[in-house]
Amino acid sequence: MRWFLLLFLIPFTSSGQIRIDKAGDGWDLKIDSALTVIKQTDLQKSQLLDSVCQEVSFWVSDFSSNELVGKEGRIYVSTKDVKLGINNLACVLVHESLHLYFLRKGVQMTPAEEENYCYRYELEFIEKLTNPEPWLKENALKHIQ
Numbered sequence: 742m743r744w745f746l747l748l749f750l751i752p753f754t755s756s757g758q759i760r761i762d763k764a765g766d767g768w769d770l771k772i773d774s775a776l777t778v779i780k781q782t783d784l785q786k787s788q789l790l791d792s793v794c795q796e797v798s799f800w801v802s803d804f805s806s807n808e809l810v811g812k813e814g815r816i817y818v819s820t821k822d823v824k825l826g827i828n829n830l831a832c833v834l835v836h837e838s839l840h841l842y843f844l845r846k847g848v849q850m851t852p853a854e855e856e857n858y859c860y861r862y863e864l865e866f867i868e869k870l871t872n873p874e875p876w877l878k879e880n881a882l883k884h885i886q
Contacts (some may be wrong), residue, residue, distance in 0.1 A: 745827070757844040765797040768823050772797050772809050775830035784834050785848040786862075793841040797834070799823065807837045828873055836863040843864065848879075853886065 759776065761769040780787040794814045800806075802819040809815075816837040822829055839862045842848075844857060850858075864881040867873050 759794055760796045762796070762798040764822060765820070768799060768818075771820065771823060771827060771830055772834075774827045775834055778831040779835060779866075780871075782797045782831070782871075783835075783866055786866055790834055790838040793838055793845055794834075805833045805837055807840050809841060812845075814838075814845065816841070826874065827874060828870060828877060831870075832863050832867060832877055835866045836860070838862075854862060856884060857886050871883070 751854075761772045763769050778788075778791075779790060794807075794816050796813065796815045798815060798817050800817045800819060802817075803821050805819045805822050806817045807815060808817070814836060818830065818833055822833050836859045839859045840855065843850075844856075848855075860881045864885065866880065867881055869879050
């Protein structure tokens with residue numbers, strides 16, 4: 742819980758426009774729409790995402806992920822997640838941005854603890870969405886320990 746408190750006390754600085762790789766049938770436009778949803782729903786989460794992520798890319802996988810290359814944060818959105826809609830993509834970006842934040846700050850915790858924090862962070866976002874798909878909240882709750 743203390744990481745959440747610390748997270749909101751740290752000022753966020755935007756590093757500029759997030760680059761979105763072109764892939765699929767308008768997938769970049771779906772990510773752009775998800776970024777708009779995040780910004781309109783929760784400005785703090787949008788600012789954190791902007792501060793830690795410089796690029797969004799796509800990969801063939803059942804799950805989305807992230808990596809830090811030097812100082813560049815990248816979020817990899819799975820092809821499976823792209824198919825699940827804009828709100829899901831917004832949740833993926835919010836979730837993965839917290840992973841990148843922890844990675845960038847060198848926060849040490851077990852993978853299970855980190856996932857727990859990231860799903861709680863995602864759930865906070867879902868609860869602010871207008872008309873979220875019910876399965877989004879169910880999925881986040883299922884992963885919170």
